[in-house]
Amino acid sequence: MTVLVLGGAGYVGSHAVAMLVEKGYDVAVVDNLVTGHREAVPADVRFYEGDVRDHSFLASVFEKENIEGIMHFCAYSLVGESMQKPLMYFNNNVGGAQVILETMQEFGVKHIVFSSTAATFGIPEHSPISEKTPQKPINPYGESKLIMEKMMKWQSEATDMTYVALRYFNVAGAKDDGTIGEAHKNETHLIPIILQTALGQREFITIYGDDYNTPDGTCIRDYIDMEDLIDAHIKALEYLKAGGKSDQFNLGSSKGYSNLEVLETARKVTGHAIPSQMGERRPGDPDELVADSTKAGEILGWKVQHDLEHIITNAWKWHQSHPKGY
Numbered sequence: 583m584t585v586l587v588l589g590g591a592g593y594v595g596s597h598a599v600a601m602l603v604e605k606g607y608d609v610a611v612v613d614n615l616v617t618g619h620r621e622a623v624p625a626d627v628r629f630y631e632g633d634v635r636d637h638s639f640l641a642s643v644f645e646k647e648n649i650e651g652i653m654h655f656c657a658y659s660l661v662g663e664s665m666q667k668p669l670m671y672f673n674n675n676v677g678g679a680q681v682i683l684e685t686m687q688e689f690g691v692k693h694i695v696f697s698s699t700a701a702t703f704g705i706p707e708h709s710p711i712s713e714k715t716p717q718k719p720i721n722p723y724g725e726s727k728l729i730m731e732k733m734m735k736w737q738s739e740a741t742d743m744t745y746v747a748l749r750y751f752n753v754a755g756a757k758d759d760g761t762i763g764e765a766h767k768n769e770t771h772l773i774p775i776i777l778q779t780a781l782g783q784r785e786f787i788t789i790y791g792d793d794y795n796t797p798d799g800t801c802i803r804d805y806i807d808m809e810d811l812i813d814a815h816i817k818a819l820e821y822l823k824a825g826g827k828s829d830q831f832n833l834g835s836s837k838g839y840s841n842l843e844v845l846e847t848a849r850k851v852t853g854h855a856i857p858s859q860m861g862e863r864r865p866g867d868p869d870e871l872v873a874d875s876t877k878a879g880e881i882l883g884w885k886v887q888h889d890l891e892h893i894i895t896n897a898w899k900w901h902q903s904h905p906k907g908y
């Protein structure tokens with residue numbers, strides 16, 4: 583039986599493929615390479631290049647593979663871009679999910695583990711953010727992911743399909759041998775931007791605001807290590823296979839780090855000065871976004887193993903060995 587990884591050539595998906603293979607799962611990948619990299623998927627993993635919105639293409643993959651479960655990573659995920667091009671986001675994210683769910687029903691595939699996001703919560707009134715926190719997205723990206731969660735919920739109520747939605751906060755890190763890692767064309771994430779600065783690819787890093795209501799005045803965010811994140815996906819898949827009911831979980835380290843703490847840790851790990859400057863606050867940035875992952879611990883038996891230093895150490899291995907990406 584095969585785990586089909588949709589979006590398996592992307593940052594998170596490629597790490598899922600690597601860990602599934604390491605753990606002995608049979609894996610196949612679908613990706614249209616819009617933001618992914620063919621090189622991120624091992625040559626001996628079956629790879630189908632195509633778009634999940636193309637039903638006849640996807641059905642041909644389901645025809646060939648004996649699929650026991652799906653991991654879904656294939657989405658657009660840039661908040662700023664989603665504000666400029668909302669329909670492109672609804673088309674790919676929501677339209678893609680619809681075709682995937684239809685094809686699963688057609689072929690009797692029962693389980694899907696889905697990448698959702700902290701962006702479905704918008705700006706919550708309280709932190710840490712639990713599964714009971716109201717979801718009020720403030721951008722089309724977060725809205726599209728919330729719609730996808732709801733599509734899965736209704737479909738699971740109407741059929742025998744079950745799903746787990748994992749809402750992650752900031753994913754970071756890389757495989758510990760540095761062979762795969764984060765290579766986004768338009769990098770918007772703090773840790774790779776800091777490491778690009780350490781490599782001299784950027785002059786300095788701008789920290790946006792030091793007058794937030796936090797101990798050092800800079801925003802606090804929750805970083806989850808890639809290995810911990812994929813471990814949660816595999817636990818979620820096994821939970822569904824064992825008959826677990828559809829559910830949603832917030833995934834983070836339940837411990838935030840301020841922007842300055844991230845920068846200081848990167849300076850320590852890399853041994854580089856990493857020049858920085860303080861900029862203005864960005865509109866809509868809350869003081870603190872931290873996940874309460876208690877429920878994932880209780881139901882999935884998931885526990886964070888790695889701290890920020892581990893995350894940055896692995897990310898640094900990747901950036902040093904692949905300064906230009908793939």
Ligand code: NAD
Nearest residue numbers: 589591592593594614615616617618633634656657659753
């Ligand atoms: P990514 O862009 O690196 O990966 C997405 C992959 O999906 C790419 O390989 C892309 O080519 C593929 N894809 C996109 N649309 C497709 C389509 N229609 N058909 C086939 N393939 C398609 O992004 P990522 O950072 O790896 O994120 C993966 C998932 O995790 C996304 O759904 C994202 O919303 C979610 N997520 C990521 C983060 C993070 O910090 N990176 C945080 C929260 C949630």
